[in-house]
Amino acid sequence: MPQTATRRRLISLYRHLFQFFGPQHWWPARSPFEVIVGTILTQNTAWTNVEKAIAALRDARLLHPAAIDTIPQEQLARHIRPAGYYNMKAVRLKHFTHFLLTRYGGSVRRMFRGKQLELREELLGISGIGEETADSILLYAGNQPIFVVDAYTRRVLERHELIAAKMSYGEIQRLFMTHLPTDPALFNEYHALLVAVGKTYCRSTPNCKDCPLQYDLPNGSPLLPRP
Ligand code: SF4
Structure with missing residues (x-):
């Protein structure tokens, strides 16, 4: 160095x-999946709004990949309304969870088992996930060394x-x-x-x-x- x-x-x-x-004390969340949901919801909005959207998802028992994958997009958007840009973010959440389910059987732990750079490329391939979000997922949900x-x-x-x-x-x-x-x-x-x-x-x-x-x-x- x-x-x-x-x-x-x-x-x-x-x-x-x-x-x-x-x-x-970042990232405030109860699970790595919740961190990932937060990284997508926090795009262009204040964290206090994200907290409300995550609480709504938790109350509706939607903080699981399969639940987000199966709920109709319009309903998901209604739950995350406090986070703003809710239609776009509902689509992004669905893109990510579909990726997680099809590529890693819905397991965040399995997703983080591979090589960091390969996973970063995969995340960047998901529509709506840019560099800042991909790196936030790697660092804050996966505890991987990336700035x-x-x-x-x-x-x-x-x-x-x-x-x-x-x-x-x-x-x-x-x-x-x-x-x-x-x-x-x-x-x-x-x-x-x-x-x-x-x-x-x-x-x-x-x-x-x-x-x-x-x-x-x-x-x-x-x-x-x-x-
Ligand atoms: S420019 Fe530097 S010193 Fe000034 S407010 Fe920003 S961080 Fe602080």
Whole structure:
């Protein structure tokens, strides 16, 4: 692993975030299948809405692959309405569960037994599952060592000039994975902490002066809101 300034900065950012926010306890769920349902439902919506949709699925005894596969799509959409984009997400849930049932007999455990990269390719082949969702499934449901990149990650790193604008998902992911130990617990916590700082301080208008990462800003002074 390279002992570079980038590595030192990435580790230092993590330590500052952890010290400030503490453990984030991701991903809150009762089973790996529920984590996967959450990764699909959380696309473009707040987690509080996802919690309501998951509670509705649980009340209706639908948090099982076979149940989601057999219920008519319109009914499934009604249950997950609080998560928004419910028709699209119902289709995506059905695509995933159909894949799980036909390829792995409905067993999440069996799905995670194979090679990480092969499973990632399979997940990316499911309609509606992109890189962030596939990697969230691998990391948070499968405890596999892969870094999840999202809009908050990109924003914080760009503002700290650790990445250039328009860097691809894969390039940002490699930055973390080549400079940090290959540790799913670290990747889990780091991503969750980036989301925490993104939601609290690094919003579209940054609040650098109260942020635990201000010390790392390139010129040492807070970013000013754009006029
Ligand atoms: S709010 Fe400012 S200091 Fe905090 S992460 Fe964003 S750019 Fe960095």
